[in-house]
Amino acid sequence: MFNKAEEILEVCKLENKSISDIIIEKEIEHLGLTRQQLIEKMRESLEVMKHSATEALEKEVKSVSGLTGGNSKKIEDYKKKGKTLSGDLINSAMAKAFSTSEVNASMGKIVAAPTAGASGILPSAFLSAKEKLNLSDDDLIKGLFTAGGVGEIIAKNATISGAEGGCQAECGSAAAMAAAAIVEMAGGSVEDSFNAASFALTNIMGLVCDPIAGLVEYPCALRNASGVVNALISADMALAKVESLVPFDEVVEAMYKVGKALPESLRETALGGLAATPTGKRCSKKILG
Amino acid sequence: MKDYSVFDILGPIMIGPSSSHTAGAARLARISKEIAGDGFYKVAFMLHGSFAKTYKGHGTDKALVGGILGMDPDDENIKTSLEKAEEKNIDISFEEVDLGYVHPNTVKLIFKYRDKEDFYIIGSSIGGGNIVIVNINGNDVNFTADKPTLFLKYKDRKGVISEVGSIFSTNDFNIASMKVTREKRIATMICELDSTIDDKSIESIKNLKDILYIKSINPIVR
């Protein structure tokens, strides 16, 4: 059992282990499973993630409300033309993040990571890292434990719910989890992983939750796309040995306090931000009556 | 501080779009159906708060109907559950109501049977796919369906609690929590256990004196 990044850092140093090693050991004890059973359980999640992150690339997927859809395919098609500004990796990652978000909004199957709203970030980040770094499924599964461990720290010491802490708590947490895992999978140190997680949260601190019509669609899908990019660049900065001046545990605490300070209108109530714009209200009226 | 598993963070595997409005709704309805029992010809859903306001956009209606048809929160058939209910000749209705001081995501499910009285359950979806059932046929309860649970109704008399307890301990079950409420000399017991209840224990409890109703529910994966 651990509650803080500091504790994980200490154990990792003492026993010369990675974050995933420690989380896997903890889970074996917590759930009473064998190592193999635990790995297979996570493999199920990985398979669902792979599917959701690619399903909407080739075919247009529309949301139940009819408000959004088809953007994953648009970005994928645009990327294929080869004239993007930010390159194949970034565009592909955005398309994959959109894919899961669109599958989610169409009542398809996803893994909440850490929530359904932010479920596009991890699958896309992991598939992007797999391609770029030539990783195996087993590497990704280990990485998912790292991501889960970082998410646990945030859930324990702050929140992963948009209703409580705004979108920084959902898409910010997902990006932090992904960034830390990518760093580990890329061979970075435990310190590097937590630096990456700190950057991801720091970059979007204060991000509000203002879904149009209260539905998990817009701006959610956009924030999943920018969220995966946030994860990738945060990982890169950490691997370049840029250091977070403020340690991860303190960043998490700051995020929580910022979330608490957000007015209720900006915490999933659909009363502020984009939801409260004339267009947002019009969409809401059309869908919900 | 709550003790988490990584699967609480990376999970549930679910049908979108919302863990509280879709996955939690499906789970709530699925458990309610287990408690109420099969054979209903109609289910009326009374939606409260945010459930009432946004159920169409979130597919809460489809998730609830999927649940009463026995679908789990990750079942891709949830998308077409309304059609499935029609095929099975199960009548469905939705109504927006005010259930008073309850969680914003709350629903009252009324199961209607031809051969017995209506059965109703009130429950809330409290986030992340977690649920709590707060009322069964007028009895206040507090039941999260995370653990194997035994429901028991009996004519109130001394000794039932210890008789049930001793059956469980003889068969090596650990009781995690037990709550008994009484109304008009009928007692309702909700007992959560650490491991799945076996048929033998159920049979022994059923054979105790004055038992009116017994039902065991196993947890539904999140």
Ligand code: SF4
């Ligand atoms: S805007 Fe709100 S509902 Fe949408 S992803 Fe962010 S936190 Fe979730």
